[in-house]
Every structure is written in structure tokens, then in C-alpha cells.
Amino acid sequence: MANPTPELQQLTNKSIIELFSVELKPDVHFKKTAQTGTYSQSGTTITVSATGHGMPVGTIIPLDFTSGNGIDGIYTIQTESTNEFTVTATTSQSTSGNIAFNSHETPTTPIVYLFHAGNNMKDSTDIIWQSNTYTRMPVKAEGFKYTGKGKLPRPTLTFSNLLGTITAILQLTNQTTAFSDLAGAKVTRRRTLARFLDEANFPSNVNPYKLGSVDPTAELPREVYFIERKVIENRDIVQFEMVGSFDLFGIFAPKKLVTRADFAGVGTFVNA
Numbered sequence: 001m002a003n004p005t006p007e008l009q010q011l012t013n014k015s016i017i018e019l020f021s022v023e024l025k026p027d028v029h030f031k032k033t034a035q036t037g038t039y040s041q042s043g044t045t046i047t048v049s050a051t052g053h054g055m056p057v058g059t060i061i062p063l064d065f066t067s068g069n070g071i072d073g074i075y076t077i078q079t080e081s082t083n084e085f086t087v088t089a090t091t092s093q094s095t096s097g098n099i100a101f102n103s104h105e106t107p108t109t110p111i112v113y114l115f116h117a118g119n120n121m122k123d124s125t126d127i128i129w130q131s132n133t134y135t136r137m138p139v140k141a142e143g144f145k146y147t148g149k150g151k152l153p154r155p156t157l158t159f160s161n162l163l164g165t166i167t168a169i170l171q172l173t174n175q176t177t178a179f180s181d182l183a184g185a186k187v188t189r190r191r192t193l194a195r196f197l198d199e200a201n202f203p204s205n206v207n208p209y210k211l212g213s214v215d216p217t218a219e220l221p222r223e224v225y226f227i228e229r230k231v232i233e234n235r236d237i238v239q240f241e242m243v244g245s246f247d248l249f250g251i252f253a254p255k256k257l258v259t260r261a262d263f264a265g266v267g268t269f270v271n272a
Contacts, residue, residue: 011194013209016220018141019127019134020157021074022113022227023062023186029173030111032102039070040096044089046070048099051083054107060114060132061101063087068097074112076132088131090216109172115139120201128198130216137165144189144223155225157187158239166238170230181230187242189223 011017026032037050048063055061059077063070075087104111115137116127127134138160143153159166170181195209196218207214225242232239 011209013193013195013211015194015209016191017116017118017127017129017194017197019114019116019129019190019192020139020141021186021188021190022115022182023074023188024111024173024182025184025186026102026111028177028180028184029182030109030176031105032111033105033107034100034102036098036100038097039065039068039099041068041070041089042094043092046075046087046089047084048087049084050099050101053080053083053085053103055085055103056080056108059103059107060110060112061087061103062112064100066098066100069093069095070097070099074114074132078131090130113169117141122201122203122205128200129192131198141189152244154228155189155242156231156239157242158237161234161236161238164235167233170233170238181233182227182240183229185227187225187227189225191220192218 024030033054035050035053037048037053039046039048041047055077057077057080060074061077062072062074064072071089071091075089077085078088079086102111114132114134116134117137117139118127119125119136120127126136140158141155142158143155146153161167173182174180193209195207195211196215197207197209198216199205199207199210199214202208225244227240228243229241230238231241
């Protein structure tokens with residue numbers, strides 16, 4: 001497997017950047033602490049009030065805004081105090097309301113992993129997008145193509161494991177549920193164009209591919225998958241097979257079967 005490609009894959013302003021997030025499943029991959037609080041947003045800064053949240057700066061956390069106009073998503077804590085922390089939004093607005101989120105019972109332990117098969121052009125380190133840091137990681141993602149033959153794709157993620165990084169994550173999550181091997185973890189494939197990347201990725205903090213100003217909200221439709229199983233694990237690689245939400249074991253579409261008890265016309269033909 002190739003190492004992360006330098007200089008953002010020798011881009012043009014139309015090059016597509018592929019980034020991934022893996023969200024662990026509460027009470028399966030980690031023991032959660034369910035937290036609630038309030039928030040207020042001014043501009044792009046969101047201040048969250050949550051008594052004794054315990055999370056340090058740099059923690060990546062999914063936030064659920066239960067009221068107001070806050071936008072649900074994955075955020076990185078920028079500043080923190082005992083009962084408050086701040087995150088950065090992609091859209092500027094003024095709003096406030098209530099918020100809910102799950103953290104690890106050990107707040108310093110990650111529950112979300114962000115990664116990208118490449119590095120930035122500024123110092124050959126991680127990619128920053130939407131104020132979140134995507135760790136450079138040798139990974140091959142393939143099998144996303146839809147064939148139109150009725151079978152949903154089952155993409156694979158193949159990680160380099162030379163440093164034992166993925167094995168260490170598996171060992172950590174398996175302490176909560178033995179042999180889970182990340183099954184059920186939510187994987188989101190996100191794609192944007194080079195011209196929309198944060199300017200912090202480039203020398204002198206200037207994105208040379210931008211047309212006008214950088215739009216941090218611009219991205220292609222997100223694709224959500226779930227890890228179905230670990231295919232292989234050895235000293236060199238770890239590979240996972242993923243499925244779409246409709247392809248999960250025990251999940252059917254539609255979830256409710258409609259019978260004649262619900263609608264008398266089911267299964268009959270009416271000639272109007």
C-alpha cells in the first residue's frame with residue numbers, strides 16, 4: 001500500500017478530496033457518558049455549557065442540537081473550561097438552544113476518528129477541513145460504485161497496520177464488547193473540491209486553487225456506511241467490509257410491513 005501522497009495528490013482546482021469519519025457506537029465500542037447542556041452561537045463560534053464535561057481541547061465529538069438552528073455534525077473542541085467548551089461552525093449565524101452528546105466515560109479517549117489518504121501542502125501533515133483535522137493515514141478505499149443491477153455496493157477500507165495503530169483501536173473497542181472489531185461503526189465518506197479546502201493546508205495560508213473565497217460548506221453528497229465485518233488483520237494491513245444502511249443484518253425496507261389489517265387494498269388489483 002502506498003504511503004500518503006504528498007502535496008494533496010498534485011491537485012487542480014477541480015480535484016476531488018476524499019475524507020472519512022468513523023463514529024464508534026455507544027455502549028458497543030465504548031462506555032458512554034450521556035451529556036446535555038445549552039449552547040449559543042455567535043458568528044461561527046459555538047459555546048456549549050455542560051457541567052463538568054471533562055473533555056480536553058482537540059476532542060472530536062458528534063453534537064446533536066435539539067433546539068434552535070444549530071447544525072448537527074462532528075466538531076472539534078477549540079477551547080474549554082470546567083463547564084464550557086467552544087467549537088467552530090461552518091455557517092455563521094446567531095442562535096441558541098439545547099444540546100445533547102455522548103462522550104467516552106474516559107473523556108480523553110476518542111470516539112470519532114477522522115482520516116484522509118494524503119497530507120497537506122504546507123508542512124506535509126494532516127488535512128484541515130471545516131475546522132476538523134483529518135489524520136494522514138495510508139488507506140485504500142474502494143468498491144463504492146453502484147452497478148444498477150440491484151445489488152448494493154459493499155465497499156472496503158484497507159488500512160496500513162505497520163505501526164499497529166488499527167490493532168490498538170480494535171483492542172480498545174473490544175474491551176467494551178468482545179470480538180466486535182468495530183462492527184456497526186458508522187463510516188461517512190465525504191468529498192469536496194481542492195478549492196474548498198481550508199487555507200491552513202497551504203503555504204502562507206493561501207489556497208492557490210480557490211476561485212474567489214473558500215466556501216467551507218461546499219461538498220458532494222455524503223455517503224454513509226456501516227462496518228459489517230473485519231475481513232483481515234495482520235501486521236501489514238487491516239481491512240473492513242462496509243454496507244449501506246439498508247444492507248445491515250436484520251434491517252429491511254420498508255421497516256413496517258403493510259397488511260390488509262392496515263389497508264384493505266393491499267395485494268389486490270382494482271380496475272378503475
